[in-house]
Amino acid sequence: MKKLAVLALAATMSVSAFAVNIGIVDSQEVFMKYSGTKTIQAELVKEKEKLENDIRSKEVELQKLGIELQGKGPKVTEAEKESYNKQAQALDKFVRESQQKLSQKEYQSMTGIQTNIDASIQSIAKKSKYDYVLEAGAVKFGGTDITQQVIKMMENTKKIDL
Numbered sequence: 001m002k003k004l005a006v007l008a009l010a011a012t013m014s015v016s017a018f019a020v021n022i023g024i025v026d027s028q029e030v031f032m033k034y035s036g037t038k039t040i041q042a043e044l045v046k047e048k049e050k051l052e053n054d055i056r057s058k059e060v061e062l063q064k065l066g067i068e069l070q071g072k073g074p075k076v077t078e079a080e081k082e083s084y085n086k087q088a089q090a091l092d093k094f095v096r097e098s099q100q101k102l103s104q105k106e107y108q109s110m111t112g113i114q115t116n117i118d119a120s121i122q123s124i125a126k127k128s129k130y131d132y133v134l135e136a137g138a139v140k141f142g143g144t145d146i147t148q149q150v151i152k153m154m155e156n157t158k159k160i161d162l
Contacts, residue, residue: 021144022131027117
């Protein structure tokens, strides 16, 4: 009888020793619902529109110059042709560099948000003593959804990297 009680006690202890506290989070939802994401996206849209306007105005100037040169016909000098080509190349370079800068800024901003998401998840996991936090799409059943807690924490900390 004594051996049976010891076995029952050992079985109970081993089950509780293997109990795992798992949190789940939908990172996409956090990213999309976080107000900082919307703020950064709005700023990037403004910058993109400004860039597009700058490019359009420079293209119009270049087109006017091209029409002016065409109007001269055979009287166009080599210096004028060369000047036009240099301006066209400068515009191409401006477009490439501007797009690259905008893409880089977007990448850095979105990476900053992802870093904040990861830090918030880690903080909640430590505070709530989760052994593991998994992406919601990887879990079919079980676990505690901490998505809203992560969003709330991020809104309270408001770390926006523009």
